[in-house]
Amino acid sequence: MSSFRGGIHPPENKGKTEKSALKTAARPVKVILPLQQNLGCPNEPLVKVGDEVKEGQKIADAQKFISAPLHAPISGKVTRIEQLDNACGFDVASIVIEGGAGETAYAGQWSVEELTPEQIRKSVREAGIVGLGGATFPTHVKLTPPAGKKIDTVIINGCECEPYITVDHRLMLERPAEIIYGARAIAKAVGAGRIVIAIESNKPDAVKKLNGQGVAVAVLRTRYPQGGEKMLIRALTGREVPSGGLPSDVGVVVQNVGTAIAIAEAVRLGKPLIERAVTVTGSGIKQPQNLIVRIGTTFKEVIEQCGGLTDDAAKVIMGGPMTGIAVSTLDVPVVKATSCILALSKNDAQNYEEGDCIRCGRCLKVCPIGLMPNYLGDYAKLKEWDKMAEYHVADCIECGCCSYVCPSKIYLVQYFKVAKRELQTRKAVCK
Amino acid sequence: MILTSIIVLGALGFVFAALLALAADYFAVAVDPRVSAIIAIVPGANCGACGAGGCHDFAERVAKGEIAVSGCVVGGAEVAKKIAEIMGTAGFTVHKRVAAVHCGADNGQRWRKANYYGVKSCKNADLVASGGLMCSYGCLGYGDCFCVCAFDAIKMVNGLPQIDPEKCTACGKCVTACPRAIISLRPYDFPVRVACSSHDGPAATRKNCPVGCIACKICEKTVPDVFKVVDNLAVIDYTKTGVDCGPAIVKCPTKCILQGGKNEQK
Numbered sequence: 001m002s003s004f005r006g007g008i009h010p011p012e013n014k015g016k017t018e019k020s021a022l023k024t025a026a027r028p029v030k031v032i033l034p035l036q037q038n039l040g041c042p043n044e045p046l047v048k049v050g051d052e053v054k055e056g057q058k059i060a061d062a063q064k065f066i067s068a069p070l071h072a073p074i075s076g077k078v079t080r081i082e083q084l085d086n087a088c089g090f091d092v093a094s095i096v097i098e099g100g101a102g103e104t105a106y107a108g109q110w111s112v113e114e115l116t117p118e119q120i121r122k123s124v125r126e127a128g129i130v131g132l133g134g135a136t137f138p139t140h141v142k143l144t145p146p147a148g149k150k151i152d153t154v155i156i157n158g159c160e161c162e163p164y165i166t167v168d169h170r171l172m173l174e175r176p177a178e179i180i181y182g183a184r185a186i187a188k189a190v191g192a193g194r195i196v197i198a199i200e201s202n203k204p205d206a207v208k209k210l211n212g213q214g215v216a217v218a219v220l221r222t223r224y225p226q227g228g229e230k231m232l233i234r235a236l237t238g239r240e241v242p243s244g245g246l247p248s249d250v251g252v253v254v255q256n257v258g259t260a261i262a263i264a265e266a267v268r269l270g271k272p273l274i275e276r277a278v279t280v281t282g283s284g285i286k287q288p289q290n291l292i293v294r295i296g297t298t299f300k301e302v303i304e305q306c307g308g309l310t311d312d313a314a315k316v317i318m319g320g321p322m323t324g325i326a327v328s329t330l331d332v333p334v335v336k337a338t339s340c341i342l343a344l345s346k347n348d349a350q351n352y353e354e355g356d357c358i359r360c361g362r363c364l365k366v367c368p369i370g371l372m373p374n375y376l377g378d379y380a381k382l383k384e385w386d387k388m389a390e391y392h393v394a395d396c397i398e399c400g401c402c403s404y405v406c407p408s409k410i411y412l413v414q415y416f417k418v419a420k421r422e423l424q425t426r427k428a429v430c431k
Numbered sequence: 432m433i434l435t436s437i438i439v440l441g442a443l444g445f446v447f448a449a450l451l452a453l454a455a456d457y458f459a460v461a462v463d464p465r466v467s468a469i470i471a472i473v474p475g476a477n478c479g480a481c482g483a484g485g486c487h488d489f490a491e492r493v494a495k496g497e498i499a500v501s502g503c504v505v506g507g508a509e510v511a512k513k514i515a516e517i518m519g520t521a522g523f524t525v526h527k528r529v530a531a532v533h534c535g536a537d538n539g540q541r542w543r544k545a546n547y548y549g550v551k552s553c554k555n556a557d558l559v560a561s562g563g564l565m566c567s568y569g570c571l572g573y574g575d576c577f578c579v580c581a582f583d584a585i586k587m588v589n590g591l592p593q594i595d596p597e598k599c600t601a602c603g604k605c606v607t608a609c610p611r612a613i614i615s616l617r618p619y620d621f622p623v624r625v626a627c628s629s630h631d632g633p634a635a636t637r638k639n640c641p642v643g644c645i646a647c648k649i650c651e652k653t654v655p656d657v658f659k660v661v662d663n664l665a666v667i668d669y670t671k672t673g674v675d676c677g678p679a680i681v682k683c684p685t686k687c688i689l690q691g692g693k694n695e696q697k
Contacts, residue, residue, distance in 0.1 A: 088559070088560065089544075089545070089559060089560020089561055090560075090561065090567065091567060325559065325560075326545070326559070326560070327560075328544045328545035328560045328563065329544065329545075351548040354550070411549050411550045411555070414549050414550050414555050414558065414559075415550060415555070417558055418550075418552075418554050418555050418558060421558070422554070
């Protein structure tokens with residue numbers, strides 16, 4: 001079974017929700033929509049306080065290429081546009097809509113065959129679709145191969161290597177036709193001849209479901225971070241994305257299965273990205289389940305629909321346990337990046353004091369990129385940013401393997417995040 | 432035998448010494464005497480606060496006229512005067528500056544919305560949920576500024592940096608070390624500072640901090656020459672020297688206008 005070098009295999013903890021079918025969550029009466037929910041440029045609001053909006057109406061957009069517009073997830077009235085807390089704990093400009101059911105602002109019926117690549121890209125961009133695996137990179141940018149680069153392979157990423165999360169697994173079981181439809185649309189947009197759906201070996205039922213539907217299905221070893229773009233490309237094609245490069249440099253486009261479904265809906269129905277699948281799970285949730293949640297619903301409402309928090313819940317995380325971010329309040333909204341709401345009990349959410357490096361070298365062994373986290377950690381403590389750049393900290397994918405195996409519990413990834421931000425601001429200043 | 436070798440080696444030694452002496456004279460590089468004179472004066476900390484790559488580079492660039500004679504921030508007025516004498520330019524004044532902390536909330540007044548367990552450094556804490564603080568502008572309290580100060584001018588008192596105006600050389604290292612930019616360089620002679628950096632509205636500031644500027648404009652009314660509220664924060668016009676700011680300190684309802692400059696306390 002193909003795989004990559006390094007990585008870890010933490011307890012999967014997927015059992016609580018992998019059998020629970022996707023359920024549509026109750027329609028919220030109030031949604032909070034941070035203006036920027038994607039990597040790249042922030043959006044400007046297109047509506048004013050007091051405006052009536054329809055479900056699916058575009059409410060914010062930006063002129064720049066690397067951006068994705070925002071749509072109203074419910075019909076109603078814009079009641080506020082102001083700085084509100086987001087899941088990362090920062091105040092960001094947000095639009096608040098109050099209302100409920102109403103007519104939708106989108107309609108249509110097309111098929112992939114009659115659309116040109118340009119039309120596919122346009123409908124994906126207008127639908128505000130971003131990578132739903134969690135990175136939220138605007139999808140239409142990925143579907144626009146840079147001039148002179150030929151894309152030959154489209155990889156649909158159904159690995160879902162992060163513990164606890166099961167939404168991609170459920171989507172593959174319940175909506176295989178749409179995944180394949182979306183995959184075809186992606187292949188047509190980039191002009192690729194080969195489509196591969198990559199699934200980890202711990203999801204044999206999904207493999208069975210997608211096999212024999214006219215596209216190749218590759219089974220990969222269950223290993224974190226198998227779902228990382230660079231790891232996947234290495235495992236499936238043997239090609240290596242160059243340092244600082246993009247998958248398009250080696251002729252590959254990788255899209256998450258959730259993104260493929262969103263693309264299918266956008267291309268076929270003109271439906272914008274206003275809802276997404278979210279796993280609500282962990283030892284701190286009374287009834288863990290998989291929900292289809294409208295963007296902008298607060299964590300509190302989502303968790304209430306899952307029976308609420310248990311008495312010993314200590315920590316709520318947006319995203320999985322490896323790459324997620326702890327939230328400081330439950331009044332923050334679900335955004336395009338929210339694949340999971342994970343609540344951990346006191347016992348599971350223990351904190352450790354960091355110790356000193358004992359030079360065991362375990363981090364070197366697990367780093368899937370082949371970096372040297374031990375040296376990077378030392379340099380980070382000394383704030384030697386230039387030295388860290390020399391040791392390629394910019395190539396770190398922040399998967400967290402090094403922090404996970406470190407016996408001294410050094411907060412390696414946090415150090416690297418700071419270094420990356422520091423180097424980036426420095427670059428911006430130098431310009 | 433021994434005698435021969437002593438004579439031969441001795442003779443060789445003389446010949447090479449003579450050659451070296453000639454070469455040293457012939458290949459000598461003319462050094463600006465002012466450069467070595469300036470190097471003898473500057474503190475030699477190689478802190479880089481002047482913008483040059485160390486004290487030697489500073490001396491060379493001063494001699495070339497690229498950096499002003501008052502460029503050495505650590506040396507201050509005294510060194511500047513001596514350098515001016517060397518360079519033959521005199522008759523100017525140097526305004527001493529010191530670092531000022533624009534936050535007044537110590538550990539007890541810093542209200543929290545979450546617990547932070549990560550790396551104990553301001554730069555790291557600032558990455559996640561404002562380090563758990565309600566205020567997204569104020570001091571995080573892990574002492575990044577304290578760690579970079581090479582002159583022992585910063586003390587952490589109850590989680591808040593306290594500047595010793597006599598030791599501070601205004602090298603500016605703490606200014607760049609602070610991820611929230613709450614430290615700035617201000618005139619030594621100016622007796623007040625605004626101990627808040629929050630641009631939040633009055634209601635939000637009230638919710639976040641007991642000693643934050645709530646933009647009530649009382650300072651603006653009390654001492655109109657100096658204070659002005661801009662974007663929900665009191666701003667001092669440092670060019671207006673000689674005005675008595677005492678009433679503003681007394682009247683500020685949240686006590687966020689404090690003694691500053693050489694009178695800095697808390």
